[in-house]
Amino acid sequence: MRVDLLEAILARRQPRFIYTLPTFQNPTGVVMSLERRRRLLQLAKRYQVPIVEDDAYGEIYFGEEAPQPLKALDTYGNVLYLSTYSKMLAPGLRVAWLVAPEPVIERMGLYKQTFDLNTNAIGQWIIAELMQRDLLNEHLLRARQCYQHKLTLMLDAIERYWPAGGRVYPPAGGMHLWYRLPGDMRARHLLREAAHERVAFVSGELFHVDGGGHHYIRLSFASPEEKHITEGVRRIGIAMRRLMARRTHSDERDLPIERLPVV
Amino acid sequence: MRVDLLEAILARRQPRFIYTLPTFQNPTGVVMSLERRRRLLQLAKRYQVPIVEDDAYGEIYFGEEAPQPLKALDTYGNVLYLSTYSKMLAPGLRVAWLVAPEPVIERMGLYKQTFDLNTNAIGQWIIAELMQRDLLNEHLLRARQCYQHKLTLMLDAIERYWPAGGRVYPPAGGMHLWYRLPGDMRARHLLREAAHERVAFVSGELFHVDGGGHHYIRLSFASPEEKHITEGVRRIGIAMRRLMARRTHSDERDLPIERLPVV
Numbered sequence: 001m002r003v004d005l006l007e008a009i010l011a012r013r014q015p016r017f018i019y020t021l022p023t024f025q026n027p028t029g030v031v032m033s034l035e036r037r038r039r040l041l042q043l044a045k046r047y048q049v050p051i052v053e054d055d056a057y058g059e060i061y062f063g064e065e066a067p068q069p070l071k072a073l074d075t076y077g078n079v080l081y082l083s084t085y086s087k088m089l090a091p092g093l094r095v096a097w098l099v100a101p102e103p104v105i106e107r108m109g110l111y112k113q114t115f116d117l118n119t120n121a122i123g124q125w126i127i128a129e130l131m132q133r134d135l136l137n138e139h140l141l142r143a144r145q146c147y148q149h150k151l152t153l154m155l156d157a158i159e160r161y162w163p164a165g166g167r168v169y170p171p172a173g174g175m176h177l178w179y180r181l182p183g184d185m186r187a188r189h190l191l192r193e194a195a196h197e198r199v200a201f202v203s204g205e206l207f208h209v210d211g212g213g214h215h216y217i218r219l220s221f222a223s224p225e226e227k228h229i230t231e232g233v234r235r236i237g238i239a240m241r242r243l244m245a246r247r248t249h250s251d252e253r254d255l256p257i258e259r260l261p262v263v
Numbered sequence: 264m265r266v267d268l269l270e271a272i273l274a275r276r277q278p279r280f281i282y283t284l285p286t287f288q289n290p291t292g293v294v295m296s297l298e299r300r301r302r303l304l305q306l307a308k309r310y311q312v313p314i315v316e317d318d319a320y321g322e323i324y325f326g327e328e329a330p331q332p333l334k335a336l337d338t339y340g341n342v343l344y345l346s347t348y349s350k351m352l353a354p355g356l357r358v359a360w361l362v363a364p365e366p367v368i369e370r371m372g373l374y375k376q377t378f379d380l381n382t383n384a385i386g387q388w389i390i391a392e393l394m395q396r397d398l399l400n401e402h403l404l405r406a407r408q409c410y411q412h413k414l415t416l417m418l419d420a421i422e423r424y425w426p427a428g429g430r431v432y433p434p435a436g437g438m439h440l441w442y443r444l445p446g447d448m449r450a451r452h453l454l455r456e457a458a459h460e461r462v463a464f465v466s467g468e469l470f471h472v473d474g475g476g477h478h479y480i481r482l483s484f485a486s487p488e489e490k491h492i493t494e495g496v497r498r499i500g501i502a503m504r505r506l507m508a509r510r511t512h513s514d515e516r517d518l519p520i521e522r523l524p525v526v
Contacts, residue, residue: 090384091384092383092384092385093383093384093385094379094380094381094382094383094384095383115378115379116357116378116379117357118357119357120355120356120357120358120383120385120386121353121354121355121356121357122355122356122383122385122386122389123383123385123386126385
């Protein structure tokens, strides 16, 4: 979120709400600074626009403490805080939650009912039980260590197997590594090449509404097994080198993104 | 569904789809006759309007066999058949299914994802396990017997405790009993009176878009325990008699429906 550009938009467009994922943003893993958070809250208050804070990854932090959510700084009741058990426990539960002023919760509860006739009870019971037995906190301790270890493996493998010239953005939490490809290499070309090695990733284009992100890729280190991380990175490295070798001969045509499983 | 009135509507209004609950309809418990089903399918085919068949209650039948769904007669691929485990197993699972032509399923799958990001996996696993062990069929055998027995208790209690003049519509399946109150007694007046006895039901008005249903009530026999059925019916009977006695003195004002738990 470029908070410095936000005021112009708020004044001109009068949006209904501001959506932001300030902690371990997907795909970049970036954490919004405290200064920007304060500025964002001020602006939202001045222009009377509610903020929807999506904090799906906040509990997956690798530092000493979790970054404080925007909601913790919200003295105005202007932040609708969303989080989920999908990232900290299991996406198959389909259980999330909202922290907001009571009238907002009531209204959103009504809308939600018209779409899904309530959240499944069994998932909620499982989570309540895990919390009452303090197993959720135990699990989170382990999950943080596990994901951080996987990230280290991924960074080591990139160091070892990938050509120079790219740029890695090591996150302080979350599940994703954001990477700038070397030179003018395009993510969709690399994706096609990597498919031959039977490995895939998400092209940065999918995260841009303005057609940007061509030179960026997102890698997930949370879901794959440790041995697959190193091997997957090695194979993408092979694809990168092949692409670079080929580029010295001829230009790539612009190819459509193919249907591939997403890592 | 008044199939005899449908053609005029199809010709004039060109609806996007026809929604129907042909088997053990909620609230009346009515089963659409085979003749009407055939006619409905013919009309839908002629006017090229898809039918959404909601068969939530079809497995809760009290006769020898389940009435055949509309979908079983559909040679044209025009029926989108919906059912759910909510009524046959547990609403807390929030798992349902659709039978339809593949392109329709693909499209609806996409729409569904934008609303709920998929159905919870644990509920689906539980159901798959119950089916593989054939426990779902065992459960349904018991559920049918249990609900039929509860219906019998309810009908007996009505016979015993309620004043004459009303009309009962005993269903051949499902979970609800539809009842026409005696004379000009209004459901909302009775509901208010019944609240004093700490018992509630659903007023027929809630099932009418045209302001009808004032003299009808819907009772659920599936959810309450057996002992509560008889006692609940007895108490509604007290409320009915009190209302009738009062009516001989003065007219009731028209009162708003109060917020009450629904039976």
